[in-house]
Amino acid sequence: MSDRFVEVYSQGVTNARKVFVDTETGVNYLLASSNMTSGCGVSVMLNADGTPLVTHLDENDPVAMGQLLDR
Numbered sequence: 001m002s003d004r005f006v007e008v009y010s011q012g013v014t015n016a017r018k019v020f021v022d023t024e025t026g027v028n029y030l031l032a033s034s035n036m037t038s039g040c041g042v043s044v045m046l047n048a049d050g051t052p053l054v055t056h057l058d059e060n061d062p063v064a065m066g067q068l069l070d071r
Contacts, residue, residue, distance in 0.1 A: 005029075008055075019045070026054040 008028075009019035018031040033040030045053040 016040075021055045021057075023057065026057045028053040028055060 004023055005020045006023055007018055008021050009017075011017040014035060016031070016033045020029045020031065021027070022029070028045040029042055030045050031040055031042050047053055
C-alpha cells in the first residue's frame, strides 16, 4: 500500500466532515472543520465500549483492499 491514510467518507464543503482509515492499523479517524482555512480537529473514532473503531484490513483480499484504496 502506498498511502498510509485513505479518505473513506466526506460530507460538506464549508462544514466538512471526513473519515480517514490508517491502512497499517485499520483505525478510523474523524476530521471536522467549520471552515477548512482556519483550522480543524481530528479524533480517533470509538466504538460504544470506548475501543478504537477499526476497519478490518486483509491484504490477501484484493477486492476489499481495492474498495478501500479506490475511494
